Amino acid sequence: MTQLERARRGEITPQMEAVAAKEGLDPEFIRRGIEKGTIVIPCNVNHKNLNPSGFGQGLSTKVNANIGTSDAFPETEKELDKLKAAVNAGADAVMDLSTGGDINLSRRRIIEASTVAVGTVPIYQAMVQGYEEHGNKVGLTADELFRVIEEQAADGVDFITVHCGVTMETIERLKNQGRITDIVSRGGAFMTGWMLHNRKENPLYEQYDRLLDIARKYDVTLSLGDGLRPGCLADATDRAQVQELIILGELVKRAHEAGVQAMVEGPGHVPMDQIEANIKLEKQLCHGAPFYVLGPLVTDIAPGYDHITAAIGGAIAAASGADFLCYVTPAEHLGLPDIDDVVDGVVASKIAAHAADIAKGVKGALERDIEMAKARKALDWQRQIQLSINPSRAGKVREAKNAPEQELCTMCGKFCAMKVVEEHLGKSCSN
């Protein structure tokens, strides 16, 4: 039985207990959230060493790191290193997006090594295998696609991105809309190409019940993908995107009825002033299902710095109610991220998530900042480093710029404000 089916029966599972303990919340709150569909705990029955996390309303904002091989970089080992680095930097989930080398091997080793939830986009593997099998991108059969999904589910994948909302109806809306960057979701693009070429409806939509059966069997959480997400600011929040979201809302409801946990994926590239509306829209159209956003990027012009662009958008999204941020690395729009990019991406998203959690009033969020403020006031450098989001980086910067054991830093030296105030205000004004 899935977490949702068990929640519905009033059962508090060990996974719900674990999530409640991590969040400092009542297990019954978690159970109720799962029952309502506002919280998911992706935890495939076959992912043995998972330390489960919850995603959704009332919980701290979570961060996902995408890893995985590509044609140009097919080695599994490198991706295992990225997994380790991502989790070490604070990622709450990883997605294995492998499309190169031995895809099955990479996935299995990543699941085996991962204590955080592992997601995949099964269409990627299906696309690669279909290409090998048929020599083109359109020969893949629906059965082949479902076989990949079942295989990945059986391996222990905790959540899968499925572009079920890319339908003939949404494609028509897209054509009618007109866009600058058309479709930028790889899965969405592939599915669209397949549908137009074969003149057939999307099998993930048409045979949605078949998908639900697999998901229920292994308790795989569906992450309803946004194949029509905007690929640039000018395309944001258009009719094609919203049409797909409407359909995803219907599919959330069907998943829920079938006892399958579901969340919804969102953009992408969105101007700052449209982010809140996007979040409210998803919550409203999709019955409060957890919202998993990619970025969003608040400008298109910053390749090389898209972790920063995404941190701005992600913070605003999370403060407006988004539950789960997919990181974006400095390599986005330029190439496959390396291990340093992965760390930079995770940390930037964690900053966004934490800043939003303070704004949302998530339990315990501000306390960490208060501890840091006290350490700063006390000029306690060791404690400041320790409390940092990435102690190793903070320590290195401090070391590079200051003599060891130096009490005051090289920015202000003896004119340190903390020192001057202490001399004259003493402890009189600290609380």
Add this chain to the structure above:
Amino acid sequence: MTQLERARRGEITPQMEAVAAKEGLDPEFIRRGIEKGTIVIPCNVNHKNLNPSGFGQGLSTKVNANIGTSDAFPETEKELDKLKAAVNAGADAVMDLSTGGDINLSRRRIIEASTVAVGTVPIYQAMVQGYEEHGNKVGLTADELFRVIEEQAADGVDFITVHCGVTMETIERLKNQGRITDIVSRGGAFMTGWMLHNRKENPLYEQYDRLLDIARKYDVTLSLGDGLRPGCLADATDRAQVQELIILGELVKRAHEAGVQAMVEGPGHVPMDQIEANIKLEKQLCHGAPFYVLGPLVTDIAPGYDHITAAIGGAIAAASGADFLCYVTPAEHLGLPDIDDVVDGVVASKIAAHAADIAKGVKGALERDIEMAKARKALDWQRQIQLSINPSRAGKVREAKNAPEQELCTMCGKFCAMKVVEEHLGKSCSN
């Protein structure tokens, strides 16, 4: 005569013309903004090679980079290199915060070399010289302080931060408030120490007319400093901070009456959900004077990444109406920034400013993103690099991750969404 005095007489100066041309706006709009006090053009009559910029309502959001020597790093040449790097990365202004080595020499060479507005915090130099003269931090006399201000103004400084709002009244409010980090503004801390020790009112407040006389003589724009800005999230938007802002509002009015251009400085460390309120409060209490914010940082726990923390806060602040962002570098809270930190800080702030300008509907802002989106759609890598906020960085990342002349990037390879869509949707859906 100052720009404000000339605007009041209905005159459109060459500086107003230049700003209007840069912004693509009507010169009369600039003149009216200056007359109302909602726009300033910092342009000291003695800063000969200045290419003037406007700061304020209806204009694009501007970015400042702090540079300057310290005791530990006293060399002028290094700061000139930082000036060059900052302007090259897009800084609209720099502040010379030198406190080490030959302060007069550093300032004069920076002004001479700078085509963007140069600001200073005269209390820093006064503080250092006072320490040399009297052997302590409290012996400085009001006359000595004003002598430094006059000297810096005569050198061609375009705007000066003056902590006029740190008064006996605000210090009382601070004591009554209780804070974790008390005062973190160096100028604010120094002034408070001086006042408490000497039992005298702040000379910048008490002799404000003397300050206005100097400012008017050289058309120095006053940047009314926030000596009581919060130094951590928990101290944000407290009674001490708001008390000072009330007084700054009164001083804005007096500056305006005296024909002196003025802007107001703001926090600092502010939770995301309080940023908009801070901006509205300043605009309301200070007659719409341009708001110059430091960050704001939306969490305290990210030393080593405070350029990102500040980009999140700065984007929200600017979208809410802040006009001028002071950059924060990755070295903040750890030591003096080096040249790489300066570039990282400027670019992060430029991203924030640009994202906000799109949200605010600043003329021409979105157009640059549309050009980038078209280049992406066309897989035109050269043009993408060219349109990037930092072409040299984008180019380097692309080069490191891809073979030369490669059409598709190493992330998706032959499964590039752009390619797949082109094959099946053709040009049908692009507008």
